[in-house]
Each structure stands twice: as C-alpha cells, then as structure tokens.
Amino acid sequence: DQQVKQNSPSLSVQEGRISILNCDYTNSMFDYFLWYKKYPAEGPTFLISISSIKDKNEDGRFTVFLNKSAKHLSLHIVPSQPGDSAVYFCAAIKAAGNKLTFGGGTRVLVKP
Amino acid sequence: EPEVTQTPSHQVTQMGQEVILRCVPISNHLYFYWYRQILGQKVEFLVSFYNNEISEKSEIFDDQFSVERPDGSNFTLKIRSTKLEDSAMYFCASRVDTADNSPLHFGNGTRLTVT
Numbered sequence: 001d002q003q004v005k006q007n008s009p010s011l012s013v014q015e016g017r018i019s020i021l022n023c024d025y026t027n028s029m030f031d032y033f034l035w036y037k038k039y040p041a042e043g044p045t046f047l048i049s050i051s052s053i054k055d056k057n058e059d060g061r062f063t064v065f066l067n068k069s070a071k072h073l074s075l076h077i078v079p080s081q082p083g084d085s086a087v088y089f090c091a092a093i094k095a096a097g098n099k100l101t102f103g104g105g106t107r108v109l110v111k112p
Numbered sequence: 113e114p115e116v117t118q119t120p121s122h123q124v125t126q127m128g129q130e131v132i133l134r135c136v137p138i139s140n141h142l143y144f145y146w147y148r149q150i151l152g153q154k155v156e157f158l159v160s161f162y163n164n165e166i167s168e169k170s171e172i173f174d175d176q177f178s179v180e181r182p183d184g185s186n187f188t189l190k191i192r193s194t195k196l197e198d199s200a201m202y203f204c205a206s207r208v209d210t211a212d213n214s215p216l217h218f219g220n221g222t223r224l225t226v227t
Contacts, residue, residue: 034215041220042220042221043116043203043205043220044218045218046215046216046217049215097210098143098160099145099157099168100147100216102154102155102156103154104154105154
C-alpha cells in the first residue's frame, strides 16, 4: 500500500536553516493531510494539518503547503532547531474518513 | 494536556501465547484506534472502534486479533495466539470526533516482542 509516500528517508540540516520535507500521495479521495513528529520511544505527536481546500497552513515555525493537482505536500520548518531532530510522518485521511494512512517517514537531523 | 496512556511499555511473550495490550484514551474522545509499526516499516492501521463496535479494520486484523472497551476508560487489543511476525510497536490512538480538524492523538506505544 503506497498511497502516501515520503521519498526521502533522511534529511540533515544546519541549525537555523530551513528544513523541507516532502510527501506525495496517489489517492485523490484524500481530503485532509497531517504531519506527525516522532521521537524514539514515543508515539507520533500531531504537528500541523491542512485541508484539501487550502494550499497553505502556517503555525509558528511550521508551514504546510499542498499542491492538490500534483498530489504533493511539503512541510517547512523555519528556523530549524536541534529539538526538531525526529522522524516526521506525513499522513492522509479521506473525507468523513476514519483512518490515517501514513507515509514511511523522514528522519530529520538538525546539526547545531 | 490530556494524553493517551498505554501499558505495558514493553511486553515479551512466547509464540502461541495470548497477549493483551492496554490503552486509556483521552476521556472525552469517542473514536479509538490501534496501529502498529514493525521495525523499519510504516505505521500501519489495524482497527478503529466507535460506539462499542469495530467501525473499520485492515487485512492485518484477522481472527487472531480482537478489541474491547471493557469499561468506560480502557481500550484493549488482544492477540490470541502470537506469532513471531506480530513483534512490533503497537500504538493506541483516540480522536474526539471525525471532523477534519480533529487529529488522532497517539500513546507512546507498547513494544511487543514474540520469541
């Protein structure tokens, strides 16, 4: 099941710079997209989301962009901080749906 | 901030044994979920539960699996006869409703090791 894909398994970025995480999906029925952050030995923590009727949602240092025609979304973290080092999962859900479909995750390392 | 709690954090069991993984969802949440993550693989949906019944389940959730909400606070996942391939992190999640702006909140997981 490759409905949600994160093609970059890892990303390394310098503290203070921008982190850009990408996610592609294939199912046009997905209506709502979420990003989760996961530290080792913890569960995924909700970060930010976007509805398919929008193309951008911003929350502090985190911005999610959605290109519906390309079935692509991205998460921008500006400025990146060492505490942002974690695995980031993209997830999608269908309209009135009940379950999240996750991507494979991108491990981000922010170097001081 | 309210959180989903899971016990135990680590469970080791022998193949063929039954295990019960326990979860306490956030108190005002109505939808409950189990997901799992096999080491190095994706987080996979197992089952969702609403109004005391399963609302959706994946192909993984076969007859060896069952879920129960035995009282007003606990939500359990039972694996009747564990197999080696059941070794994974099991995450419980809850959600207040199915509105678009209602994300799933996850617990810290139970690491199940089947030997």
